[in-house]
Amino acid sequence: MGTRDFIRERFFPHMWCPGCGHGTILNCLIRAIEELGLDKSNIVVVSGIGCSARISGYVDFHSLHTLHGRALAFATGVKFSQPELTIITPMGDGDALAIGGNHFIHAARRNIDITAIVMNNRIYGMTGGQYSPMSCTGDYATTAPFGNIDNPFDAVKLATAAGASFVARTTTYHAKEGISILKKAIRHRGFSVVEFLSQCPTQYGRRNQLVNAPVMLEYLKTHTVPIGSARAAEDPEILERGIFVEELRAEYCDAYEQVIQKEGG
Amino acid sequence: MGRPKLDRIVINRDWCKGCGVCIHFCPREVLEIDAFDKVVVVHPEKCTCCRLCELRCPELASEVIIEK
Ligand SMILES: Cc1ncc(C[n+]2csc(CCOP(=O)(O)OP(=O)(O)O)c2C)c(N)n1
Ligand code: SF4
Ligand code: SF4
Ligand code: SF4
Numbered sequence: 001m002g003t004r005d006f007i008r009e010r011f012f013p014h015m016w017c018p019g020c021g022h023g024t025i026l027n028c029l030i031r032a033i034e035e036l037g038l039d040k041s042n043i044v045v046v047s048g049i050g051c052s053a054r055i056s057g058y059v060d061f062h063s064l065h066t067l068h069g070r071a072l073a074f075a076t077g078v079k080f081s082q083p084e085l086t087i088i089t090p091m092g093d094g095d096a097l098a099i100g101g102n103h104f105i106h107a108a109r110r111n112i113d114i115t116a117i118v119m120n121n122r123i124y125g126m127t128g129g130q131y132s133p134m135s136c137t138g139d140y141a142t143t144a145p146f147g148n149i150d151n152p153f154d155a156v157k158l159a160t161a162a163g164a165s166f167v168a169r170t171t172t173y174h175a176k177e178g179i180s181i182l183k184k185a186i187r188h189r190g191f192s193v194v195e196f197l198s199q200c201p202t203q204y205g206r207r208n209q210l211v212n213a214p215v216m217l218e219y220l221k222t223h224t225v226p227i228g229s230a231r232a233a234e235d236p237e238i239l240e241r242g243i244f245v246e247e248l249r250a251e252y253c254d255a256y257e258q259v260i261q262k263e264g265g
Numbered sequence: 266m267g268r269p270k271l272d273r274i275v276i277n278r279d280w281c282k283g284c285g286v287c288i289h290f291c292p293r294e295v296l297e298i299d300a301f302d303k304v305v306v307v308h309p310e311k312c313t314c315c316r317l318c319e320l321r322c323p324e325l326a327s328e329v330i331i332e333k
Binding site for chain 2: 002003007012013014016017018019020021022023024026027028031172173175176179201212213214217
């Protein structure tokens with residue numbers, strides 16, 4: 001099989017801007033699924049709204065394109081009714097952590113077997129470049145013309161504290177690492193969060209002196225390090241990449257099944 | 266198994282948007298942009314078959330085919 005067997009070719013070339021990192025995440029995702037050898041008819045990709053969310057239209061799996069911030073709510077319903085399916089919810093940083101922040105922490109708390117990919121470009125791409133809860137302090141956005149005064153979330157710490165049993169971070173520069181992390185996240189039984197640092201050249205790059213996709217990828221290359229590198233401790237701008245949490249804990253659908261068995265359902 | 270040998274790199278010109286990611290990060294300067302803002306393969310003999318151009322391409326427009 002080749003990548004073309006996993007996409008809806010009739011919608012290509014896709015709508016994303018030249019150099020948009022979301023395309024690289026799509027690329028990594030279908031290669032991860034291909035390498036895992038999963039049956040296409042058992043995979044459901046559920047997305048919300050945003051440039052990122054358009055990914056569900058491009059993959060040739062079952063797909064639901066739902067409401068802004070609500071991908072995990074719909075995904076929970078699908079998983080709970082048919083626990084044997086593999087559920088993947090790719091979300092923008094705004095989608096996952098602004099409007100969808102509450103669904104995010106509670107899905108993590110329940111440890112439901114869903115793979116959540118946070119396609120973090122640190123901006124609202126689709127609506128014209130407003131800052132998101134992942135924009136860094138000092139970043140420029142249409143809604144922060146003099147620089148953002150908010151602090152960003154650390155998505156890895158947030159997911160870990162909320163109870164996700166698999167938590168990882170990678171970037172669109174590190175495509176091979178990204179594929180390997182996605183494979184582990186999808187295979188993991190429990191709530192998996194992969195923060196995939198992405199680039200939005202159009203709405204973020206242009207306003208933040210990162211003039212094109214190669215320059216933005218250079219930034220991701222030089223400003224991330226493998227977990228445990230000393231440079232991360234010395235410089236707060238440098239983020240660690242890799243798998244932070246990978247633990248087997250009671251999964252939500254399993255816990256519900258046990259209730260059914262016990263009460264003679 | 267010896268070192269992989271390149272058969273050819275196929276660029277889908279209808280999908281490539283000329284973002285330059287593959288060109289910029291190719292370790293061997295195999296690729297260039299042409300007058301139509303599409304990628305062309307200029308030095309296939311230098312390619313190490315690392316496939317990073319293919320895996321990073323946001324358009325799924327590039328395929329590195331390795332000799333069997
Ligand atoms: C309930 C609701 N509120 C607001 C919007 C407008 N809206 C559409 S996409 C979006 C944010 C997109 O940013 P993000 O989720 O980070 O994804 P990106 O486009 O950057 O990939 C917003 C606010 C909406 N569609 N629905
Ligand atoms: S606006 Fe940004 S996130 Fe949206 S498609 Fe363009 S580059 Fe990608
Ligand atoms: S990375 Fe893909 S879209 Fe970008 S220039 Fe290369 S082949 Fe074209
Ligand atoms: S496979 Fe590697 S060496 Fe060959 S063209 Fe692509 S990036 Fe360059």
